[in-house]
Amino acid sequence: MRIAPPRGAARRSGERGNWRHILSILVENEAGALSRISGLFSARGYNIESLTVAPTEDPTMSRMTIVTIGSEDVIEQITKQLNKLVEVVKVVDLTEGNHIERELMLVKVRAAGKDRDEMKRLADIFRGRILDVTDKSYTIELTGTGSKLDAFLQAIEPGVILETVRTGASGIGRGERILRV
Amino acid sequence: MQLTGAEIVVRCLQEEGVEYVYGYPGGSVLNIYDELHKQEKVKHVLVRHEQGAVHAADGYSRSSQKTGVALVTSGPGVTNAVTGIATAYMDSIPLVVLSGQVPTHYIGQDAFQECDAVGITRPCVKHNFLVKDVKDLAATIKKAFYLAATGRPGPVLVDIPKDVTQAKTAFSYPRTVALRSYNPVTKGHSGQIKKAVQLLLEAKRPMVYAGGGVVLNNAAPQLTRLVRSLGYPCTTTLMGLGGFPGTDPQYTGMPGMHGTYETNMAMQHCDVLIAVGARFDDRVIGNPSHFFRADRKIIHIDIDPSSISKRVKVDVPIVGYVADVLDEMQKLIDGSPQRPDAAALKAWWAEIKEWQGKECLRYDRGSALIKPQFVVEKLYEITGGDAFITSDVGQHQMWAAQYYKFDQPRRWINSGGLGTMGFGLPAAMGVQMVNPGATVACVTGEASIQMCIQELSTCKQYHLPIKLVNLNNRYLGMVRQWQEFFYGNRYAESYVDALPDFVKLAEAYGHVGMKIEKPGDVEGALREAFKLKERLVFMDFITDQTENVFPMVPGGKGLTEMILAEEL
Numbered sequence: 001m002r003i004a005p006p007r008g009a010a011r012r013s014g015e016r017g018n019w020r021h022i023l024s025i026l027v028e029n030e031a032g033a034l035s036r037i038s039g040l041f042s043a044r045g046y047n048i049e050s051l052t053v054a055p056t057e058d059p060t061m062s063r064m065t066i067v068t069i070g071s072e073d074v075i076e077q078i079t080k081q082l083n084k085l086v087e088v089v090k091v092v093d094l095t096e097g098n099h100i101e102r103e104l105m106l107v108k109v110r111a112a113g114k115d116r117d118e119m120k121r122l123a124d125i126f127r128g129r130i131l132d133v134t135d136k137s138y139t140i141e142l143t144g145t146g147s148k149l150d151a152f153l154q155a156i157e158p159g160v161i162l163e164t165v166r167t168g169a170s171g172i173g174r175g176e177r178i179l180r181v
Numbered sequence: 182m183q184l185t186g187a188e189i190v191v192r193c194l195q196e197e198g199v200e201y202v203y204g205y206p207g208g209s210v211l212n213i214y215d216e217l218h219k220q221e222k223v224k225h226v227l228v229r230h231e232q233g234a235v236h237a238a239d240g241y242s243r244s245s246q247k248t249g250v251a252l253v254t255s256g257p258g259v260t261n262a263v264t265g266i267a268t269a270y271m272d273s274i275p276l277v278v279l280s281g282q283v284p285t286h287y288i289g290q291d292a293f294q295e296c297d298a299v300g301i302t303r304p305c306v307k308h309n310f311l312v313k314d315v316k317d318l319a320a321t322i323k324k325a326f327y328l329a330a331t332g333r334p335g336p337v338l339v340d341i342p343k344d345v346t347q348a349k350t351a352f353s354y355p356r357t358v359a360l361r362s363y364n365p366v367t368k369g370h371s372g373q374i375k376k377a378v379q380l381l382l383e384a385k386r387p388m389v390y391a392g393g394g395v396v397l398n399n400a401a402p403q404l405t406r407l408v409r410s411l412g413y414p415c416t417t418t419l420m421g422l423g424g425f426p427g428t429d430p431q432y433t434g435m436p437g438m439h440g441t442y443e444t445n446m447a448m449q450h451c452d453v454l455i456a457v458g459a460r461f462d463d464r465v466i467g468n469p470s471h472f473f474r475a476d477r478k479i480i481h482i483d484i485d486p487s488s489i490s491k492r493v494k495v496d497v498p499i500v501g502y503v504a505d506v507l508d509e510m511q512k513l514i515d516g517s518p519q520r521p522d523a524a525a526l527k528a529w530w531a532e533i534k535e536w537q538g539k540e541c542l543r544y545d546r547g548s549a550l551i552k553p554q555f556v557v558e559k560l561y562e563i564t565g566g567d568a569f570i571t572s573d574v575g576q577h578q579m580w581a582a583q584y585y586k587f588d589q590p591r592r593w594i595n596s597g598g599l600g601t602m603g604f605g606l607p608a609a610m611g612v613q614m615v616n617p618g619a620t621v622a623c624v625t626g627e628a629s630i631q632m633c634i635q636e637l638s639t640c641k642q643y644h645l646p647i648k649l650v651n652l653n654n655r656y657l658g659m660v661r662q663w664q665e666f667f668y669g670n671r672y673a674e675s676y677v678d679a680l681p682d683f684v685k686l687a688e689a690y691g692h693v694g695m696k697i698e699k700p701g702d703v704e705g706a707l708r709e710a711f712k713l714k715e716r717l718v719f720m721d722f723i724t725d726q727t728e729n730v731f732p733m734v735p736g737g738k739g740l741t742e743m744i745l746a747e748e749l
């Protein structure tokens with residue numbers, strides 16, 4: 001699986017006509033479904049920027065969100081190929097309409113001395129929550145669109161970041177846009 | 182009553198009406214074999230290599246439209262079967278492959294003969310299953326048969342751990358399958374069909390391009406009727422041969438890399454192209470950007486939405502079973518007052534006739550050496566064009582496709598998508614078994630045949646009177662041809678050295694062998710061989726070593742950038 005170029009760059013159109021798409025997929029909650037989908041992406045040379053998956057309110061079904069980058073033709077093929085997989089129930093390209101996108105990030109930063117207050121202020125500006133504190137570090141929780149999380153990382157000095165972990169994007173349609181069987 | 186998993190497997194096969202299971206035993210499937218042994222309804226055919234088992238099941242399916250079944254053991258049994266599975270996958274052939282697996286509690290422990298069958302076959306099956314609970318076994322096998330044969334067909338693997346074959350449960354075979362996640366669109370959109378008919382009737386330079394989908398969906402009668410009622414030229418791909426009669430005057434020969442000059446010119450220069458169960462494969466259209474023409478409209482009928490606009494943008498996509506869509510189109514055409522533009526059609530045919538004047542399939546008939554094309558022509562004559570022809574991969578395959586005229590579908594059996602050397606002989610076994618009494622010939626090369634030669638033994642055991650036509654040029658001919666054209670005659674590893682004496686080899690396996698070295702002996706040998714109705718005959722034709730397949734569109738080139746035979 002090819003991991004995408006740096007997030008900031010990929011977020012805007014990459015190569016000519018390549019755009020970032022968020023695909024929401026309902027899939028049978030069966031062993032092997034995940035590898036079938038990720039295998040499809042690697043075998044056909046499609047790009048995955050992030051992939052998240054968890055069961056839905058109906059335990060027989062999982063919902064997956066894949067962020068991918070490609071031209072219109074490529075996205076059309078990806079959608080068709082996904083639909084062809086026997087375990088895939090439904091595929092929707094959220095980016096085709098109004099949608100909400102959220103990602104969760106945990107970031108552990110060095111926070112000592114005078115930088116400590118500055119870090120707290122910055123976290124507040126981004127509506128982050130400090131989850132864990134030692135005398136030398138903070139662990140901050142942030143949610144938002146991927147680009148907001150990127151912006152936070154860019155706002156702090158790279159040297160103070162000790163560790164980051166991101167969930168990858170989840171998305172849902174706005175208003176009456178509903179994805180279900 | 183409680184049945185063991187092994188009993189259930191056999192009962193399921195009986196319920197599905199399976200006649201033959203092609204397989205090879207081993208530790209993890211011994212319970213299943215024991216059950217097969219206790220009954221007579223489902224016959225087991227013992228091949229000599231699991232690749233042969235899958236190819237045999239595949240040939241069985243291609244020639245009969247039934248689903249083929251193979252049974253292999255875990256580990257090496259599965260890995261040996263992979264080539265066969267991938268071959269069937271690329272050509273959309275419905276197969277159910279049952280594989281043994283180590284007991285469930287051993288899975289993941291690197292147990293003896295453990296291999297992740299579901300993982301290793303995932304990219305080359307339509308779907309696969311690992312059955313962990315005997316209670317799921319019958320329903321899973323039912324699903325496998327259903328998935329294999331519906332929508333775009335393909336192979337489905339069911340991996341069954343040994344303890345599941347021992348465990349017991351109540352048996353009932355489901356009558357129907359409902360999968361909320363699997364609902365192939367089978368009926369074409371009527372608005373699109375109307376548009377397609379309109380386009381077709383308005384065409385000035387129409388071309389019909391039919392592929393394997395026509396054969397698989399049994400749509401040859403519909404296609405033939407449509408093409409004849411319109412009077413349009415028609416080509417069939419390597420996978421579609423026989424989908425439209427090869428002897429029909431409207432037939433222009435195969436398209437693509439080794440297609441006819443007239444077909445390739447017509448594909449490129451038509452104003453309306455209708456693709457029926459074909460997928461614009463790279464071997465068919467060459468370079469897509471060269472193939473593209475803004476002023477040509479394309480209609481594409483296919484059961485698989487992902488085949489549409491994958492390589493070539495189309496104007497009128499129609500997803501559905503091709504037979505039904507063609508039926509719908511015919512109704513509209515018959516009911517329409519509009520007729521094709523006769524004057525334009527006449528001019529178009531005149532142009533095609535001119536291209537045909539090139540006689541691109543000409544070859545030297547006066548040669549002192551046996552020309553492979555001549556052997557195929559004679560084979561056609563002597564079998565009255567009525568044989569099942571299987572093939573391997575290479576020049577001989579192309580000559581068989583070019584010179585044997587197939588008037589019926591399911592008569593030409595070859596590995597088009599994967600191009601698997603070794604396919605021909607085991608496929609012929611499946612063909613012969615499901616068509617007992619029919620004439621079955623395998624056109625092969627001295628290299629391809631050696632890839633599954635062990636199946637000669639299976640042929641002996643099951644009395645399969647296949648006729649092998651070995652076009653022996655002592656070269657990996659197709660490789661040598663590329664090396665001649667594109668690698669400055671540097672024949673790297675393409676000479677087939679240390680060949681066996683095929684006559685003795687055939688005899689060693691209990692068959693009849695013949696060696697034919699002169700053009701004058703070709704016809705006599707073929708006649709003699711086909712008279713031996715009860716015997717497998719291995720005909721080793723020593724052919725012109727330097728013969729090439731023409732026309733040829735070099736890889737990556739445009740469809741009309743053909744290399745034609747040297748001026749003869």
Ligand SMILES: Cc1ncc(C[n+]2csc(CCOP(=O)(O)OP(=O)(O)O)c2C)c(N)n1
Pocket residue numbers: 573574575576577578600601602603625626627628629630652654656657658659660
């Ligand atoms: C399993 C496999 N390995 C390699 C190839 C590549 N290949 C394509 S044609 C060919 C030569 C085939 O030689 P032969 O069977 O003698 O047929 P000929 O071309 O001489 O008619 C080879 C090696 C293949 N298609 N399949």
